[in-house]
Amino acid sequence: MNRRIVVTDGLAKEAILHLKNQGYSVDEISFSKDEINNGSLRDYDAVIIRSATKLDKIAIESNSEGKLKVICRAGVGVDNIDINAATNHGIMVVNAPSSTTQSVAELTIGHLLSCTRHISRGDRLMRDGIWAKKELRGSELSGKNLGLIGYGRIARKVSHLAIAFGMDIHAFDPYLPDNQFEGITKHETIDDLFSKCTHISVHCNLTEDTRKLIGEDLINLMPQLGADGSNCGRYLVSLSRGGIVNELELFNCLNNEKLTCAGLDVFEIEPVLKNKLLNCDNFIGTPHIAASTVEAQIRVGLESANQIITSLNGELPKNIINKEIFD
Amino acid sequence: MNRRIVVTDGLAKEAILHLKNQGYSVDEISFSKDEINNGSLRDYDAVIIRSATKLDKIAIESNSEGKLKVICRAGVGVDNIDINAATNHGIMVVNAPSSTTQSVAELTIGHLLSCTRHISRGDRLMRDGIWAKKELRGSELSGKNLGLIGYGRIARKVSHLAIAFGMDIHAFDPYLPDNQFEGITKHETIDDLFSKCTHISVHCNLTEDTRKLIGEDLINLMPQLGADGSNCGRYLVSLSRGGIVNELELFNCLNNEKLTCAGLDVFEIEPVLKNKLLNCDNFIGTPHIAASTVEAQIRVGLESANQIITSLNGELPKNIINKEIFD
DSSP: OOOEEEESSOOOHHHHHHHHHTTOEEEEOOOOHHHHHTTTTTTOSEEEEOSSSOBOHHHHHHTSSSSOOEEEESSSOOTTBOHHHHHHTTOEEEEOTTTTHHHHHHHHHHHHHHHHHTHHHHHHHHHTTOOOTTTTOBOOSTTOEEEEESOSHHHHHHHHHHHHTTOEEEEEOTTSOGGGOTTSEEOSSHHHHHHHOSEEEEOOOOOTTTTTOBSHHHHTTSOSSOTTSOOOOOEEEEOSOTTSBOHHHHHHHHHTTSSSEEEESOOSSSSOSOOGGGGOTTEEEOOSOTTOBHHHHHHHHHHHHHHHHHHHTTSOOTTBSOGGGGO | OOOEEEESSOOOHHHHHHHHHTTOEEEEOOOOHHHHHTTTTTTOSEEEEOSSSOBOHHHHHHTSSSSOOEEEESSSOOTTBOHHHHHHTTOEEEEOTTTTHHHHHHHHHHHHHHHHTTHHHHHHHHHTTOOOTTTTOBOOSTTOEEEEESOSHHHHHHHHHHHHTTOEEEEEOTTSOGGGOTTSEEOSSHHHHHHHOSEEEEOOOOOTTTTTOBSHHHHTTSOSSOTTSOOOOOEEEEOSOTTSBOHHHHHHHHHTTSSSEEEESOOSSSSOSOOGGGGOTTEEEOOSOTTOBHHHHHHHHHHHHHHHHHHHTTSOOTTBSOGGGGO
């Protein structure tokens, strides 16, 4: 058979072993942009990428005149792949969307609790020799309204966890039919959502519609008191994609304490080496690790491997992004 | 009536207002140890303390020859009060145990998630200009065994939250009857509990039996893999009382990575100004803030005020610690 697969951004060793056991030859190589634009992927039947490898139009066109039949995103977001270019050249794009849901949802609650209870700040102050017990009074998640921007797979899992804490769930998602909001409060506009929620978590994709969607105007709408009447403050977390939250306006809202605290796992420019947000005491940053758990990476790897195997066997994989290549 | 109450460690303003509305005179004064030992509390009918004021035998004896009839601990732990001395002098001791349950349980999950997902460490590294995405791979709570030392009110709430995350709950509590462990796994010995659990949370009281109870010997028993077979690491958190976890041995276990990460909200010596644990990258410290939320402090204040009102009216308060004063 001699089918060759290249893994450019790493993959769980369990998944690579699985592919090799199925008779595939697997190379693990990180290519530079120039190497890709010079056709490094041409001799492979499939490439498995994560978020680091960018497959824009030029990259895809440069590799379309060879064996390449499948691009697999080992993860969820395919905004680093030019789907139209892939479709035009008959290259299938697949991803592994369900493998990371639990990990992202757990870190979302982790960010919310770190915000409401000043965990990272308390730890930092203690390391500086400051016992700030009195200054670090927090608030409970219980009894508050959690607003979810986007109500897909991850937001639903967050909703399940937050309900256990005693939160009331509100969501805005214009792409979902009404029957998908069972047990929670659906909002028709994002303004309406912000005006009801002291706690906001962002779970939508980055598109031209959502770029810099969340800024000062919306944050200004958030209520002064929690749904239970307590003076709990206002919180925003995002583990979706950088660029949906307007970072400059977020900085202003943290600085003037319109927001009590905010947590981001994703940033407009990554990797972050310098960012004004990191000067704010009431900010928590993590380096895009929402899907980075041993469990999720094994699941992502195996799901990706199986998508590739199915595709190269000429069958229809479950998570195909550009079904239209068959039109 | 002219009944006088003194509040020595602060109390929610809502509670002080409630007492005043009921006709009590309320002073808010922080006394030094010397002032207390010189009888500063003698002219009050009741004193409301938190953890800062220590009412040892001498303090109680120095104030027993006056009006003092009730000591109220606005919170749970009464280890700062010599109960025997109070009983011997006919002074009632009450507390407000249920008000803080939700807050402590939420911070417990917050500490667990900060540990398993390296939230505080990621934030610290980002502030130092380091994007440690690859180094900060975490693990999911889902599918793991959580071991609870003590299975009282707070541990049960933690259990409820952890179950939502997909954890299996194990507990050791020699003081509870068998029928109190419904839906979870009861362990007969603490060794047995540690040998089954990759995640441990401490919820017992500090007594002579529990002092330095948790150290290297027990940590050495923790399994190498999670209950779901994943290489998740080993975690310990405590928000109960300082001194139950042996800090020197905890430091060793963090240093040699027998523990992947640990989180403490309580310490052998408080306030902490210097502590070797704070040199560990894989440690998270918070300054005894588990009960410090706006919601819990209002509930604690009102519950305390009502305990005092009931007692001074000659009725039996719900949360009396030393019922034997009536013997």
